[in-house]
Amino acid sequence: xxxxxxxxxxxxxxxxxxxxxxxxxxxxxxxxxxxxxxxxxxxxxxxxxxxxxxxxxxxxxxxxxxxxxxxxxxxxxxxxxxxxxxxxxxxxxxxxxxxxxxxxxxxxxxxxxxxxxxxxxxxxxxxxxxxxxxxxxxxxxxxxxxxxxxxxxxxxxxxxxxxxxxxxxxxxxxxxxxxxxxxxxxxxxxxxxxxxxxxxxxxxxxxxxxxxxxxxxxxxxxxxxxxxxxxxxxxxxxxxxxxxxxxxxxxxxxxxxxxxxxxxxxxxxxxxxxxxxxxxxxxxxxxxxxxxxxxxxxxxxxxxxxxxxxxxxxxxxxxx
Ligand code: TXA
Ligand code: MG
Numbered sequence: 001x002x003x004x005x006x007x008x009x010x011x012x013x014x015x016x017x018x019x020x021x022x023x024x025x026x027x028x029x030x031x032x033x034x035x036x037x038x039x040x041x042x043x044x045x046x047x048x049x050x051x052x053x054x055x056x057x058x059x060x061x062x063x064x065x066x067x068x069x070x071x072x073x074x075x076x077x078x079x080x081x082x083x084x085x086x087x088x089x090x091x092x093x094x095x096x097x098x099x100x101x102x103x104x105x106x107x108x109x110x111x112x113x114x115x116x117x118x119x120x121x122x123x124x125x126x127x128x129x130x131x132x133x134x135x136x137x138x139x140x141x142x143x144x145x146x147x148x149x150x151x152x153x154x155x156x157x158x159x160x161x162x163x164x165x166x167x168x169x170x171x172x173x174x175x176x177x178x179x180x181x182x183x184x185x186x187x188x189x190x191x192x193x194x195x196x197x198x199x200x201x202x203x204x205x206x207x208x209x210x211x212x213x214x215x216x217x218x219x220x221x222x223x224x225x226x227x228x229x230x231x232x233x234x235x236x237x238x239x240x241x242x243x244x245x246x247x248x249x250x251x252x253x254x255x256x257x258x259x260x261x262x263x264x265x266x267x268x269x270x271x272x273x274x275x276x277x278x279x280x281x282x283x284x285x286x287x288x289x290x291x292x293x294x295x296x297x298x299x300x301x302x303x304x305x306x307x308x309x310x311x312x313x314x315x316x317x318x319x320x
Contacts, residue, residue, distance in 0.1 A: 001155075002151055002154075002155045002156075002158050002159065002160065002161060003159070003160050003161070004147050004151065004160075004161040004163050005160070005161075005162070005163060006119060006162070006163060007160075007162075008119060008122050008123045008126060008162070009126065010160060011023065011123050011127075011160050011162045012123060012126045012127045014159045014160050015032065015033070015034050015040075015123075015127050015129070015131065016034070016127065016129075018033075018034060018037050018039055018040040018043075019033075019040070019043075019158075019159040019160075020032065020033055020040070020043050020044060020047060020157065020158040020159060021033075021123075021131075021158065021159060021160045021161075021162060022136040022147075022150045022154065022158050022160070022161040022162065023115075023120050023123060023131075023133070023161070023162040023164070024117050024119070024120055024147065024162060024163060024164025024165065024167065025059075025115035025116065025117060025120060025164070025167065026086075026087065026088055026115060026116035026117060026167060026168045026169045026190070027088045027115070027167060027169050027170070027171060027172050027173050027189070027190050028135045028136070028143040028144055028145055028167055028170070028171070028172055028282070029135065029136040029143075029144040029145070029146075029147065029149065029150045029161070029167070030057075030059060030115075030131075030133030030134065030135065030136055031044055031047065031048065031133050031134055031135070031136035031150075031154065031158065032044075032059065032131040032132065032133040033131065033132050033133070034127070034129045034130075034131065034132075035056070035058045035069075035098075035099045035100065035103045035129060035130040035131060035132035036098050036099065036100060036129050036130065037100070037129075038100040038101075038102050041056070041100055041102045041103045041132050042102060043157075044056065044132065044133070044134065045102075046157075047154055047157035047158065048134060048137070048138055048139045048154075049138060049139045050134060050139040051139070052102070052105060053105050054105060054134075055103065055104045055105040055107055055110070055111065056103045056104070056111070056132040056133060056134050057090050057110075057111035057112065057113055057132070057133060057134070057173070058099055058103065058110050058111065058112045058113075058130035058131065058132055059112075059113060059114070059115055059120075059124060059130065059131045059132075059133055060112060060113075060114055060124055060130050060131075061114065061121050061124035061125040062085075062086075062114055062121075062125075063081045063082070063085060063114065065124075065130070066081065066085075066091075066112045066113075066114065068096065068098070069095065069096050069098060069099055069110060069112055069130045070093040070094060070095065070096060070110070070112065071093075071094040071095065071096050072093060072094045072180075073093070074093075074178055074180055074181050075181060076178055076180075076181045076182075076183050076200055076202075077091055077093060077178050079199055079200055080176065080178075080183070080196070080199065080200060081114075083199040084191050084195075084196075085113070085114040086114040086115060086116040086121065087114070087116055087190070087191065088113075088116075088169050088171075088172070088173040088174060088189055088190025088191050089113060089173055089174050089176065089189075089190070089191045089196075090111045090112065090113040090173040090174065090175045090176065090189075091111070091112055091113065091176055091178055092109050092110070092111050092112075092175060092176065092177040092178065092186065093109060093110065093112060093178050094108055094109055094110075095107075095108060095109055095110035098130070099130060099132070103132040109177070111175060112130070113173055116168070117164040119162060119164050120162065120164055123162055135172060136149075136150045136153075136154055136158075137149070137150075137153050137154070138153050138154070140226055140227075140228055141153065141227070141228055141229075141230070142227050142228065142229050142282045142285050142286055142317070143172060143227065143282050144282070145166055145167040145170050145279075145282050145283050146165075146166050146167075146283065147161045147163040149282075149283070149286065166279075166283075167279070168279065169190040169278060169279060170278045170279035170280065170281055170282060170283075171189055171190055171278045171279075171281065171282075171306065171309050171310065171313065172187070172189045172190070172309075173187075173189045173190055173191070174187060174188060174189035174190060174191040174192075174196070174309070175187035175189065176196065176203070181202070182202075183196075183200055183202065183203040183204070184203070184204050184205075184206050185203065185204070185205050185206045186206045187206070187312070188308045188309040188312045189309050190278075190306065190309065192305045192306055192308070192309075193205055193308065194305065226313075226316040226317070227282075227285075227313045227314075227316050227317040228317055229285040229286060229288070229289040229296065229317060230289050231250075231288075231289050231293060231294060231295055231296055232294075232295045232296070232318075233295070233296045233297075233298060233314065233317050233318040234295060234296070234297050234298065234318065235298045235300075235311075235314055235315070235318050236298070236299075236300045237251075237297040237298060237299060237300075238299070238300065247294055247295065248263070248264075248292060248293045248294045248295075249263055249264075249293055249294065249295050249296070249297055250263065250264040250265070250266070250288035250289075250291060250293035250295070250296045250297070251263060251264070251265040251266070251288075251296075251297050251298075251299070252265075252266055252268060252284055252285070252288060252296055252297065252298040252299065253265055253266065253267045253268060253270075253299050254267075254268045254269060254272065254277055254298075254299045254300070254301050255269070255270070255271070255272040255299065256270070256272075257270075263293075264288060264291045264293055266280070266284035266285075266287060266288050267280075267284075268280050268281060268284060268301075274301075274302065274304075274305055274306050274307045274310065275306060277301065277307075277310060278306045278309065278310055281310055281313065281314075282313075285317065298314055301314070
């Protein structure tokens with residue numbers, strides 16, 4: 001049976017023994033294994049039914065340790081790490097040998113990031129190894145933002161969940177690839193493009209590379225269909241068409257809701273606060289699906305700031 005708790009030393013012991021340990025971060029819960037142990041990393045892919053071409057992020061306690069798992073540490077890397085770590089930013093950099101090839105799907109690069117919760121950083125310090133972790137959900141499904149979400153989907157496959165409470169940001173990290181000083185955003189996430197450009201004006205969006213998804217081998221995990229709550233999703237819904245209201249539709253609301261809606265609803269943010277909406281997104285999708293609706297209609301979400309990442313996830317959820 002999986003244990004859930006705050007016992008850092010128990011989590012460390014299990015990771016050292018090559019077991020899987022889920023842990024909280026500020027973005028979503030991760031499903032962790034010792035990144036230097038190929039057998040342990042293989043268990044991650046197996047537990048999630050994740051295709052092995054999709055590389056994992058190495059989680060480390062601080063910038064110094066991050067430099068140890070990389071072969072190169074550019075000035076751009078230093079600027080971004082300094083500005084956003086600990087926090088929801090992943091840097092893709094040339095990897096050191098220590099990180100096993102399976103963790104990076106054979107790529108010569110590794111994603112690396114320093115998560116924010118104190119307990120998780122204590123765990124990473126004591127583990128004294130990079131911890132490879134994808135989001136702790138079954139492949140293609142909605143990411144977990146509480147320990148209970150992890151237990152629900154993966155409880156049978158893991159030894160321990162290090163519980164840091166509900167995730168503060170609620171959306172995965174922004175992934176930035178660094179090639180020398182050149183920086184490109186591969187996945188929108190918890191740090192907005194504007195925030196990145198403020199400290200690194202030369203950074204580019206991956207929007208061009210992202211067109212057509214599967215042709216973007218740069219970020220193999222960015223599959224078009226992902227984040228599925230298990231029911232169809234319709235985006236940018238402003239009016240419920242006549243007759244449809246009798247279907248069991250769930251509404252994912254953002255901002256003011258008109259009085260005519262009487263069906264199941266989850267409010268992302270009544271005041272239209274995008275940060276609040278991001279933190280509620282995955283839990284709301286899960287709970288609407290659990291109420292037995294046949295479709296989830298989502299009100300329009302402004303495509304600015306962290307709204308870009310929210311819309312990215314909803315777009316993929318709608319395609320799955
Ligand atoms: O916030 C997050 O990033 C969470 C928490 C647990 O840290 N993790 C997460 O992992 O979202 P995952 O595996 O669900 O997504 C990782 C993304 C994928 O799109 C993957 O393709 C990309 O990062 N990625 C990882 N390593 C990469 C590499 N070496 N080159 C290009 N993309 C990489
Ligand atoms: Mg994921």
